Every structure is written in C-alpha cells, then in structure tokens.
Amino acid sequence: MSVLMKSPRVLALANQKGGVGKTTTAINLGTALAAIGESVLIVDLDPQGNASTGLGIERKARKRSTYDVLVGESTIEEVVVETAVPRLWVAPSTLDLLGVELEIAGTADRAFRLRKAIAACAGSTDPAVPRFTYVLVDCPPSLNLLTINAMTASHSVLVPLQCEFFALEGLSQLLSTVEQVRGSLNPELTIHGIVLTMYDARNNLSGQVVADVRQHMGETVYETIIPRNVRVSEAPSYGKPALLYDLKCTGSQAYLRLASEIIQRERRLRSAAAA
Template structure:
C-alpha cells in the first residue's frame, strides 16, 4: 500500500482535482485506491458524489480516534475507488488535538491499523491518496508524517515556483523531525495552456529545477475538468474523451510505471 500526500501550500493549483481524477484513473487501469479527504471543505467528497448526509463517519472521527479508518471508507461509483469523506468538523481538529503529544502521528497510526486489517482479511489497497488542505496545519503535518511520498500539483502560472519553495521547506522539516523516509513522488504541471507563453516558461523552469521528478504528462486547462465536480463526478465519468480525462489516464500510467521501476530497482540493489 503506497500512501501519497497530494500537497501544495498554495491554493487553487488543482490538488483536489488531481486527487479525484488521478484516483479514478488509477482505478480505471486496475489499481485499488482510497482517497482520504483531509480538507475541511470536503471538496473531494463532493466531487465524488458523496452527499453530506452520508458522511456519518469522516476523517475527523478517524483523526480523533473515535472510529477506525476502515469504518469511514465509502465505495464510490467508480469500481476500485473508495473515499474517506470529510466535512467542516475537521476544521476543529487542531484545537481538539492540541494537548495530544502524538497529534502529528494520528493519521499514521490509523493507516497502520488499516493496513493490518486489510492483511488480516486477505484484502488489498494499492494506493492511498491524501487530499491535503492548502495550509500548513496539523492536518497537513499528519498527512506528510503518514505518507511515503508527496505528489505536488503545480499550476503553470507566475507565482507557482514561490509556493513550491515553501512546500519544499515544509517537506524538509517533516523529513528531519517526523518522517525521515518521506520522498518527492513527483511534480505534475496543471492548468497548462499551450497557447500561453508563460505556461511554457514555468514548465521549463520547473523541469530544469526538478529534472525527472516532473511528470511528462501535463494537465491542460479544460472546461470539462472544471465542470465535472458540479455533477459529483470525476472527469473520466463526465467526459471520458476530453483532453483532461486523457491527461489523467496518462498520468496514472506514469505513476504506476514509476512505482514498478522503483520496486525493481530496490529488489536488484545488493543487501
């Protein structure tokens, strides 16, 4: 089970859109995926068609230890894709966990229990994708402390690199103090507009800085991607043949290929 935090401290860069549609695309190519909605706005839950009335057990309950993560998992309309929903109560997590000395590890412990339950039931989950809030708070820290890697959606606009620098500092701090094994899974360029010179310049700058950590797939600006959440659907269900759907399928294939290459590399390294 690979746990990936989808994070960027800058808002509006496509974190939730990437969580929903990458999760859907991974499921479409045969992976079993759980999206963990850790944003109090609950947009990932809404975008996957989970009504607020059905969010009786949420990521808030899991963080506080009131429920096991397995109890909060809801199957979506996409075969192979489940979600742990969120609601506005999650905004109170910082206050409620203030006196807990292990508050930064609550999600890590919940995921460890979930992994044990899956193994005991001879079940599996290939990926857990955590949709992080656009801020550095106890929720984001829990996500990074619990994850194997960080996937960074990066908008192809002027201030993108500034936000990325802040995120890298946060990742370094978490690696130093909470999770020494945390890695950068990759950077995915979002809202790319081939007609806009600035998009090309930002993409070139990011590739120069991060090299092969930047996915070849770029997510284009596409009105169908923007419309899909209002219908409670990922874009692959809303319009399979639009450029956005094709891009997320391509990104999913890159993620899986990267995982297989990393696994093969580790197996071939001398003990």
C-alpha cells in the same frame, strides 16, 4: 519493518497554495488508477470536503469522516464509503476538521494519527475491508497539522503546480516542510513528483512556466502535463470524476497518462530500494 512498509503506497497531494488543481488531481488520478486495476482510497483531509463532493458523496451522507479518524472515535474502515467508480473508495471530510488541531494538539502522537489509522486498516484481517494498493491523501491548502499528518503517513508527496507566473513561489517552503518531516517524523518520505496543471497551450506564459519548472526541478517533474479543460472543471458539479463525465476529453486522457507514469515511477523506486 516500519509501519509504512506494511501499508499500501501512500501519496500525499500537497501544496499550500489554493487553486492549483490539487483536489481535481486527487479525484481524477484516483479514478485513473482504479480504471487500470488498482484499488484506491482517497483520504479527504481538507475541511472544505471538495474531494468528497466531487466523488458524489453528499454532505448529509457523511455520518462519519476523517475527523472521527483523527480524534480516535472511528477507524478508517468505519469511515470509508464506496464511490461510483469500481475499486475507488473515499474517506470523506466534514467541516469538523477545522477544529481538529485544537483537539489533538496536546497529544504526543498528534502527527501520527493518520499513519496509525492507515496501518491498522492495512493490517485488518476482516475480509470485508478493501485491500488498497494506493492511498491518496488530499491535503488542505496550508502547511498545518493536517498536512503534517498526511506527510507523516505517506511514502511520498505529489505536488500539483499550476502553470502560472508565480508557480515556483512557495514551492521552496513546501519542500522545506517535506525535509523537516523527513528529519523528525518520517525518514522514508520523498518527493514523488511535481505535476504541472491547468496548462493552456494558447498562452505563451504556460510554456515558459513549464520550461522554468523543468529547469529548476529536473526529472522530479512528471512528463505528463494536465491541460486546462472545461470538461474537467464541469465534472465536480455533477459529483463525478472527469473520467466518468467525459472519458475522451483531453483532461481525462491526461490523468490516465499520469496514472501510468506514476505506476512506472513506483516500479523504478521499488527496484532502487530493493537494490
């Protein structure tokens, strides 16, 4: 049995383009999964630490971070902190991550640091360690060693894609990276799905982008589309997921639907793997 099969379901949220709603999706998808009964860990691998901030973890409170995990100075269970959302934890990020590539680049297991850490956490016999059912890894907006660590540790990649003119630009590079990781580091890695974000129903371009992406990527694209929503944009400044800030807003409701769709897709994937 592989290391990944002993672990919770691990999804890397990746897109080398910034501003596509990746961190917003990590925060709110994690919250939505927790709201429907899953135990979720968000691993913040972005040196900017926006997922940590958006979940209310102040920078001065981040005594240990994912940097310490990757350099081998802390375990995940020593780093994770509880959030205001029941059943949702976060392994926070600090700016120290900016230098982690230089520190681990010369090591033989440089691409497997996160995978080993998640496996060790999943295999812990300490009853105080949460039993995560999902781990969401928020990647930086680049295809660097941090993103490679995330993909090597993950079962699947979830790709947030903004409904804008250049939506498909760069997607081929991301898919190529996934293929490379699958071929050399993690043969179990798949594309879980593409989620279209920042959809504006008033803009004809958004509708055209949706049609184009569905034409090119087919069933890989989730049915759920995340709309552009002011309440979702405001929530991080209050250190809250949108579902806590305004449960009834269109953005929050969309993330609940996405969580349900992801669980349904997971069931299909597991059934297919067992067949």
